[in-house]
Amino acid sequence: xxxxxxxxxxxxxxxxxARLGGGPGPRIAVLGGVHGDELEGxxxxxxxxxxxxxxxxxxxxxxxxxxxxxxxxxxxRAGADDENLARVFPGVADGTLSAxxxxxxxxxxxxxxxxxxxxHSAGRRYRMPPLCGLxxxxxxxxxxxxxxxxxTAFPFLWAHGSVAPGRSVSHAEAxxxxxxxxxxxxxxxxxEHDIDRYVxxxxxxxxxxxxLDAEPAPAPAAPQVVVRDGDGNTDDGIVLGASGLFVTxxxxxxAVTGGQILGTVHGPDGAVLETVRAAAGGYVMMLRHDFExxxxxxxxxxxxxxxxxxxxxxxxx
Ligand SMILES: [Zn+2]
Numbered sequence: 001x002x003x004x005x006x007x008x009x010x011x012x013x014x015x016x017x018a019r020l021g022g023g024p025g026p027r028i029a030v031l032g033g034v035h036g037d038e039l040e041g042x043x044x045x046x047x048x049x050x051x052x053x054x055x056x057x058x059x060x061x062x063x064x065x066x067x068x069x070x071x072x073x074x075x076x077r078a079g080a081d082d083e084n085l086a087r088v089f090p091g092v093a094d095g096t097l098s099a100x101x102x103x104x105x106x107x108x109x110x111x112x113x114x115x116x117x118x119x120h121s122a123g124r125r126y127r128m129p130p131l132c133g134l135x136x137x138x139x140x141x142x143x144x145x146x147x148x149x150x151x152t153a154f155p156f157l158w159a160h161g162s163v164a165p166g167r168s169v170s171h172a173e174a175x176x177x178x179x180x181x182x183x184x185x186x187x188x189x190x191x192e193h194d195i196d197r198y199v200x201x202x203x204x205x206x207x208x209x210x211x212l213d214a215e216p217a218p219a220p221a222a223p224q225v226v227v228r229d230g231d232g233n234t235d236d237g238i239v240l241g242a243s244g245l246f247v248t249x250x251x252x253x254x255a256v257t258g259g260q261i262l263g264t265v266h267g268p269d270g271a272v273l274e275t276v277r278a279a280a281g282g283y284v285m286m287l288r289h290d291f292e293x294x295x296x297x298x299x300x301x302x303x304x305x306x307x308x309x310x311x312x313x314x315x316x317x
Contacts, residue, residue, distance in 0.1 A: 004019040006062065013070075013097070015067065017109060018063045018064075019060060019063075021211070026115060026210060031064050031067045032046075033119075034120060035085070037123040037124045038119075038121040038122075042119075045063050047199050055212060056212075058210055059114075067101070068098075081098050083096055085102060089170065089171040106171055113177060116178070117182075118168045119182050119202075121185045122183060122286065123188075124186070125288065126287065126290075127251070129183075129184070130153075131155075131158050149180060149205075151204045151208055151217065152201035155225065156225050156253065157224065157227070158285065159227070182201065184197065186252070187289040197218070225283060225305065226305060227303040229302075240265060240274060240276070244274075246293040248262065251287065254283065256284060259277050261277055263287075276299045278300075279302070281302075282305065284300055285301045285303045
């Protein structure tokens with residue numbers, strides 16, 4: 001299978017995307033490394049290029065494993081301009097470096113794609129259960145995106161009624177294009193099982209949209225839970241009012257009830273300064289991992305299955 005390297009320029013940087021296939025069929029864009037401390041997506045995207053190189057593709061798959069070189073070099077969520085790349089899409093050609101990177105990705109990959117797959121993870125400071133996020137009413141190839149996502153290896157599917165602006169997926173949404181994003185892991189660790197799940201699930205999606213002829217179904221993730229509250233913004237969850245040491249009482253992916261204690265914040269003398277509770281029942285979709293917390297940090301996001309108000313806003317990425 002022919003592989004072409006597309007070079008996108010952004011403010012003096014060159015982003016190298018591997019373009020595979022090229023015949024008739026859907027055009028799929030895959031992003032890894034939008035955040036510099038989320039290496040699962042980078043490794044999965046790199047592995048995907050190798051996996052697709054030996055297969056027949058009906059359509060085009062363009063994979064950008066290193067979407068945010070300044071942040072990836074620093075190993076931090078954002079690069080030197082301290083701007084969250086996932087808040088500045090679609091970007092501008094003459095703005096900050098992050099805005100230029102967003103613009104290059106928007107123009108070079110998202111504008112022409114029929115499906116955007118953005119590979120994130122929980123990074124150093126958080127933990128998240130393995131999940132595939134998607135627009136609740138999205139369709140791809142005339143099928144509900146949720147049905148397509150059910151074929152992936154994710155135990156959680158997060159169907160969002162809306163997404164906050166600035167993310168790659170919100171730009172795709174604004175262009176009327178279907179999108180999914182993946183999350184997993186966190187705590188600064190990399191787990192083979194998570195990376196393998198990403199690769200397997202992208203291959204599954206490619207088979208479902210007809211780019212690949214067939215792809216073995218992954219081991220079923222049972223039970224597969226569909227959560228619906230919130231729109232997937234890590235900045236918007238249960239926000240802490242106190243600074244101190246965060247002691248968790250739950251794990252990412254746990255089912256919790258309304259009022260359940262998720263964790264406590266302790267002062268220098270050990271006293272409890274704040275008790276963090278779930279406002280309503282649901283699943284812990286994101287949990288603070290790093291014990292050192294400051295007022296204003298997000299402690300957790302709990303999302304329910306009903307499509308109601310939920311307990312913590314926005315969700316992922
Ligand atoms: Zn991310």
